[in-house]
Amino acid sequence: MSESGEIKERPLEPHKEPSTVEIDQRKGHLSKISGGGVGTFIVWLSDRLHFTEDQRLLAATAATWVAVAIAWAGPSLADEVLRFGKYIRAKYFLKQLDELAKSDPTDTVIAAKAREVRQTIADLLADGAKKFNKIRPGGKS
């Protein structure tokens, strides 16, 4: 707000967010690291629990596949967790917007804007969910 009481237009920051590819790469790298960590932990545990030779071989083999599974599913699971965070934040923002629209029922423009924003956010969140549905059995992409 300026001194005269009118809302001052704040220009949109020209900053650039990381691209989708960069974000996906980061998630991929971290999933591989955690997969490796879990695999190593399984091998360490099998040694610690004094498994027999056969059991140790089995654990080492399983550890490899567990690591691969985590590296494969990790990015999608991380996406889903972060999308849930976005959903919580968006819900709060839309609640604020609805309250604003309710504060002046005669102003149909703000109500229309709230509807438009709600629909845009819903579409964006649904787009993100499609990626996760691809790996879910029976999920539609």
Added chain:
Amino acid sequence: MAVENAILGVSLLAIAYPVADLVWSFISEVRAKRLLVTDQDGEVLAEFSTERVQQTDLKDLEQLHERVRRDKGTALRAA
């Protein structure tokens, strides 16, 4: 014993770092001040905050929604 401990340390670190990163990212998403709509390259197309929506033209919001529907690379980001 030292080798065992080193292996355990490395594996726990390798598990804890990505998990901590995910938890931190989740908290950042939930506590974000603004919601941004970006294209595939990370270019900010719009900023959603109650103040910003009040200032933005309804026509611009409709155009943004149209673009989001058309271009599947758009994403919602927290900032």
